[in-house]
Amino acid sequence: MKPVLVLQHMDTDGPGYLATWLREQGRPFAVFNSAAGQDFPASMNGFGALAVLGGEMSVNDELPSLRRAEALIRQSMARDLPVIGHCLGGQLMATALGARVAESPAPEIGWQRAAVHAHAQAREWFGEVDAVTVFHWHYEAFDLPREAVSLAGSAACPHQAFAIGRHLAMQFHVEVDEGKLALWSASRDPEFLQLQQSCPTVQSGEAMRAMAGRCLAAQQALAARLYARWLDDAG
Template identity: 60%
Template sequence: MKPVLILQHLTQDGPAYLGHWLHDRSVPFEVFNTQAGEAFPAQVGGYSALAVLGGEMSANDPLPALREAERLILQALDSGVPVLGHCLGGQLMARALGARVVDSPRPEIGWQRLRIRSGAEARTWFGEREEAWVFQWHYEAFELPAGAIELAHSEACPHQSFAIGPHLAIQFHVELDEAKLHAWAGADDRRFKAVLGEPSVQSGTEMLRDAQHHLSGQQALAAHIYSRWLSSACA
């Protein structure tokens, strides 16, 4: 099998559980971290699938690496290489497909309840779940591109996931593992502090407390999503 291509925007926002899941199944993968000075590949042709990770920047920021990610997303969409976008990655998918990324109605940070819509496509990606607790960290959100099937929503954000054929965009962080959670729970940035106290924003202490109830369930959901994503991977 050709390796999976993973686009990483920030050193602190690595593949985490996605990397462990691929490694445990002996699926080869290559990670390119632009913050570490690694340029993204010019082509996706040598890869079986494409995953785009998150980042604290806006998808609308005029950063060359973001536009390169969008170019690779479109290449993958055109060539049938399945794409999975996590948070910022999902927003870049939406932008590449002509949809807007705008301020979320409310920021979502920490463990939030996801409502999964009915329908065959949602069951394909999320199983028989009607809801799930997932980890969020976003201030902006995507609108739906033309031809997309909406799969999930939350109380604070109407568009949490969309699919187009074998390609999936999600607004949340199913790649979270315990190490990433502990690093993020210690965040001390001004923007985060400014929204603490909103009902859709958890403190670091609350994130760690609720992980005892939700992290294993989210990883089971992630495993289902990753399996569906790679089921269409190029050999």
């Protein structure tokens, strides 16, 4: 069984629940953290799947690590190695495939609801549900690449997730666990603090923590479903 390659862009944005789930499945994985000075691998040789995490930078920033991530996404998809992207990771999947990433109609921070589209591919990923409540932290959003199918959306972000076959891009953070939630909800970022006062899709840290009691376990059950679908039959 080949390991999953996990690309990390920030010290505060590790694999979280994704790592927990992979360990529970007995699936080996290797994390490369560009913020810690680790260069991402030049190729997918030796890896069986690719997971791309989030980050506070824009996908449009001229960072060599972002361009390397895009190259690994394209290489993985060409080889039919499953790819999954979380927030920035989903945006990198979009740009790697030629789609635009730009300012979202509204920023989303905290627990937000997304409507699941009523078609077969959306049901395959999300199950028989009309909507999900998932954790967000983004100011930008992706357009759909060619051949991509939109799976979910909201007024604040029309495309919350898309799939191309076995590959899944998400605008949200299903990998959030208790540790990441505690760290992120304590943020004193000035833009975040200001938006709490004016934007209904931006929650305070206190509100995030209050909702975690009823939202986090349900999101992790969803994450387990998404991860299982992503890695189904992966080598």
